[in-house]
Amino acid sequence: MQIIDGKGLSQTIKNEIALKVKEIKNKGQKTPHLAAVLVGNDGASETYVANKVKSCHEVGFKSSLIRLGADITEQELLAEINILNNDDEIDGFIVQLPLPKHINEQRIVQTINPEKDVDGFHPVNVGKMVKGLPTFLPATPFGIMTMLERYKIETQGKHCVVIGRSDIVGTPMSILMSRKNNPGNCTVTLCHSATKDLKKETLRADIIIAALGYPEFLTADMVKNDVVIIDVGISRVKDETKKSGYTLKGDVKFDEVSKKASFITPVPGGVGPMTVVSLLQNTLLAHANKKII
């Protein structure tokens, strides 16, 4: 069994990005600049956005954090997005999800200029991804594809089971894994809450991408030997022994599933850091695209 070290790999890629940023600066070009919009003060979102900002600084990007109150109106948030759309200094930006219930997430995402949509959530960019055109891939799927590529994990002809059909992870993952590409070229089964016999599906899988957000859901009896496990889950589970009061759990019961797996991502230190580094890669792409235009 080999652990896929997302933390280490993300550091390697950050070093590569930092070198590119140095070159950009040496040529006298504008420094890449990522902005993040954070609405309200959800604990997990705070942590994710703080990580994104910190990573920007590590590679030499500029970053801006726009904090808005949980009671902001949809109109006010749309106005903020239009400011970012029209600000030439900003290469790309994200609006951290989830948003408060009174705000229509789809409307917000559709207002972001697709050329600055480094999350790859805008329908124009989703459409380009589906058609295999160059675009911003959503950060988590992009990070997973990078892990499979850099660890040289064979995917062609394999049976990949994706658990969870979210817009952010499950659905794009199922599309990317089925494309005629490397990584990719899999036969894909997308499982979700209406799947009749999930265990029957996971037992047939060569590769499992667990993205349902249910801590320690996938157990050893649900997988076959030598399976490749990508664990996207990152749930906060109450733990009185921790200073923070919680511990992070993936969607996979790591201790038992790892004994049967050929490759497995840990939580934390697997998919999470790769998501952040993919966002940086997309920002670099947005910066380069703008230069050409």
Ligand code: GUN
């Ligand atoms: N919430 C959970 N994952 C993500 C992500 O990749 N981007 C944004 N904007 N919000 C998220």
